[in-house]
Amino acid sequence: MTDHNGLILNELSKTFGDNQALNGIDLDVAPGEVVAVTGPSGAGKSTLCKCIAGLERPDSGSVFLGGREIAGDLPGGRGVAFLFESYALYPHKTVFENAASPLRVPGRSSSLSGAELADRIGRELDKLAIGHLADRLPSELSGGQKQRAALARALVQDNAAITMLDEPISHLDAKLRHRLRGEIKRELMARDAPAIWVTPDGLEALSVGDRVAVLIGGKIAQFGTPREIWENPASVEVARLIGDPPMNLLSARLQDRDGTVTAELDDGMHLILPPDSVERLVAASGKQSLQDGAVTIGVKPRDIRIIRLEDVGVMTSEVVSLEPFGKHSLVTLSLGKSFVRVKARDDMGVRPGERVGLRFTGPVTFFKAKTGSRIVTGWEEQGGETERRAVPAL
Amino acid sequence: MQRTLTARDAFRRKTLWTALVVAAAAFILFPVIWMIGMMVKPTDIMFARPTEWLFVPTLEHFNYVFEQKFHHYLLTSVLLGLISTLLVVIIGTPAAYSFARFEMRGKDDLFLFVLASRMAPPVCLVIPYYLIFARIDLLDTFIGLTLAYMTFNLSFYIWVLRSFCRDLPAELEDAARLEGWSRVQIFRRIVLPLLRNGIVATSVLCFIFAWNEFLFAFMLGGKAVKTLPVAIPTLITTQGVRWGEMAVVGMVALAPVLIAVFFLQRHIVRGLTMGAVKG
Numbered sequence: 054m055t056d057h058n059g060l061i062l063n064e065l066s067k068t069f070g071d072n073q074a075l076n077g078i079d080l081d082v083a084p085g086e087v088v089a090v091t092g093p094s095g096a097g098k099s100t101l102c103k104c105i106a107g108l109e110r111p112d113s114g115s116v117f118l119g120g121r122e123i124a125g126d127l128p129g130g131r132g133v134a135f136l137f138e139s140y141a142l143y144p145h146k147t148v149f150e151n152a153a154s155p156l157r158v159p160g161r162s163s164s165l166s167g168a169e170l171a172d173r174i175g176r177e178l179d180k181l182a183i184g185h186l187a188d189r190l191p192s193e194l195s196g197g198q199k200q201r202a203a204l205a206r207a208l209v210q211d212n213a214a215i216t217m218l219d220e221p222i223s224h225l226d227a228k229l230r231h232r233l234r235g236e237i238k239r240e241l242m243a244r245d246a247p248a249i250w251v252t253p254d255g256l257e258a259l260s261v262g263d264r265v266a267v268l269i270g271g272k273i274a275q276f277g278t279p280r281e282i283w284e285n286p287a288s289v290e291v292a293r294l295i296g297d298p299p300m301n302l303l304s305a306r307l308q309d310r311d312g313t314v315t316a317e318l319d320d321g322m323h324l325i326l327p328p329d330s331v332e333r334l335v336a337a338s339g340k341q342s343l344q345d346g347a348v349t350i351g352v353k354p355r356d357i358r359i360i361r362l363e364d365v366g367v368m369t370s371e372v373v374s375l376e377p378f379g380k381h382s383l384v385t386l387s388l389g390k391s392f393v394r395v396k397a398r399d400d401m402g403v404r405p406g407e408r409v410g411l412r413f414t415g416p417v418t419f420f421k422a423k424t425g426s427r428i429v430t431g432w433e434e435q436g437g438e439t440e441r442r443a444v445p446a447l
Numbered sequence: 448m449q450r451t452l453t454a455r456d457a458f459r460r461k462t463l464w465t466a467l468v469v470a471a472a473a474f475i476l477f478p479v480i481w482m483i484g485m486m487v488k489p490t491d492i493m494f495a496r497p498t499e500w501l502f503v504p505t506l507e508h509f510n511y512v513f514e515q516k517f518h519h520y521l522l523t524s525v526l527l528g529l530i531s532t533l534l535v536v537i538i539g540t541p542a543a544y545s546f547a548r549f550e551m552r553g554k555d556d557l558f559l560f561v562l563a564s565r566m567a568p569p570v571c572l573v574i575p576y577y578l579i580f581a582r583i584d585l586l587d588t589f590i591g592l593t594l595a596y597m598t599f600n601l602s603f604y605i606w607v608l609r610s611f612c613r614d615l616p617a618e619l620e621d622a623a624r625l626e627g628w629s630r631v632q633i634f635r636r637i638v639l640p641l642l643r644n645g646i647v648a649t650s651v652l653c654f655i656f657a658w659n660e661f662l663f664a665f666m667l668g669g670k671a672v673k674t675l676p677v678a679i680p681t682l683i684t685t686q687g688v689r690w691g692e693m694a695v696v697g698m699v700a701l702a703p704v705l706i707a708v709f710f711l712q713r714h715i716v717r718g719l720t721m722g723a724v725k726g
């Protein structure tokens with residue numbers, strides 16, 4: 054069991070009526086660590102935060118914060134700095150008053166004088182580029198400005214026992230989002246308290262989290278470093294959340310023909326699996342034979358290359374659409390009944406309707422078709438190719 | 448051929464519209480204007496045929512009204528309305544908030560019970576009130592009437608204000624709780640300021656209900672404590688109906704309602720539409 058003075062959740066569960074919002078959540082956030090919680094909407098991200106904050110009472114499980122079980126503490130006694138997804142700005146108070154509210158609670162240890170308080174809030178508002186809006190009411194702000202006002206209110210609480218930000222930068226324009234992502238992260242890391250950053254955006258989670266928890270259907274689908282989650286998604290669901298565009302997922306059936314294992318795609322095309330991939334697959338699946346094993350094959354859009362059809366023995370597909378982004382192009386191709394998206398550095402000037410070949414150039418992840426859980430991530434060179442490369446960490 | 452709307456057309460349209468509005472207002476206001484005339488019309492030409500439009504205004508009706516101590520009844524009505532409404536606000540605001548926010552056993556039943564006292568025809572309630580008040584010596588007392596008014600206004604007030612409370616996002620209070628504010632502080636700092644429009648709008652309606660109330664005032668008061676609506680029928684005397692005096696008292700009775708609506712229009716409209724627009 055994890056042992057530190059940060060946040061530790063054990064077997065946390067919460068049900069609303071028939072809906073199991075949280076199902077046995079184990080999670081820990083060390084002091085000074087930022088854990089990003091990501092997942093599709095309705096996965097229980099906000100409920101998780103509210104259970105930690107004490108706004109919702111978990112049905113079972115325990116919450117430790119600062120080395121102490123806090124289940125019995127009132128929300129106000131937990132020292133939680135919380136940014137609500139809905140902002141929850143007090144409509145009758147100015148931006149300044151809103152941000153000052155947590156520092157003005159009588160009896161709180163933060164013994165800031167009036168001038169110190171004004172200075173602290175002024176700095177935070179300036180950092181979030183809303184210093185000039187201090188005297189405005191929330192109704193006079195745009196969505197992004199409201200979000201930053203709420204963010205200021207959460208971040209001025211330097212002494213918070215934990216900081217939880219529920220979608221802190223989702224309504225900002227791209228430029229500001231990129232800048233603030235780093236600044237907020239640094240501010241949170243400088244504190245001697247754990248922090249949770251909730252975002253539905255998988256890539257944002259990877260970029261801000263020291264570790265990332267992927268929450269799906271009220272369960273932790275995967276909890277690990279951004280690299281682990283990026284390279285070895287634990288399941289098809291996790292793979293679908295991460296990446297822009299996310300991993301390509303193709304159904305396939307494994308066939309063992311006299312020791313040569315192939316993966317048949319749904320339109321009859323097949324990939325020949327190199328022996329080491331087969332060994333790994335066999336070892337990971339715990340079966341003697343791979344015959345008729347239904348799997349889902351995952352390949353990242355950047356790990357597919359478009360090649361000319363002149364090369365023999367390649368998978369052929371038809372270009373459906375082309376989105377040139379400058380440094381790369383996003384090409385959508387039809388492969389049998391499914392679509393494959395390719396992030397191509399060189400789109401070779403393909404046009405919709407054109408037939409091209411595909412080659413997998415990076416790691417391929419195999420998932421169980423039935424449960425969606427990952428079997429193994431291995432290297433796969435496409436049909437006929439013998440070229441081998443280093444296998445990324447398994 | 449396509450016709451464009453010229454400035455001339457716009458002007459015509461506006462004029463027509465204004466004329467229509469003035470006509471509608473005149474139709475609605477005619478009885479009020481007629482009443483104002485009656486206030487200062489000498490009794491002997493009150494119903495002259497044809498109507499005498501030109502006359503020397505008289506204050507005789509005003510004199511009679513003061514002789515009959517109508518200013519006392521006016522004061523009674525004002526105090527009764529203000530005090531009962533104030534008490535309703537003090538008791539009803541936390542009650543409405545609690546009904547909106549807190550879960551407790553039998554909450555819905557209790558709420559229905561609160562509403563039922565408003566839904567029953569007043570004449571059904573006034574008899575038990577009479578019997579109870581007679582037993583505990585509250586008949587024809589100011590306290591008795593205040594209590595009676597509070598009961599029927601309280602249910603209305605709680606019912607209306609509860610929906611205002613429900614429209615307040617609970618997360619505002621959650622945010623304040625997390626910051627460390629106590630329940631009472633949150634109620635004062637967050638809830639009350641946001642409910643202000645709702646409280647003003649609802650309490651004005653309560654005051655007007657109390658001001659216009661006749662049945663309870665007539666049955667439970669009547670001698671020592673007489674409100675304006677109860678006093679007006681006393682102008683129907685054995686010597687005939689005193690129309691001029693009735694007009695005077697009627698105008699006075701109408702005044703607070705008009706003033707309240709006029710000054711608080713903004714609050715009432717904003718209050719009654721609050722929650723329709725989020726943000």
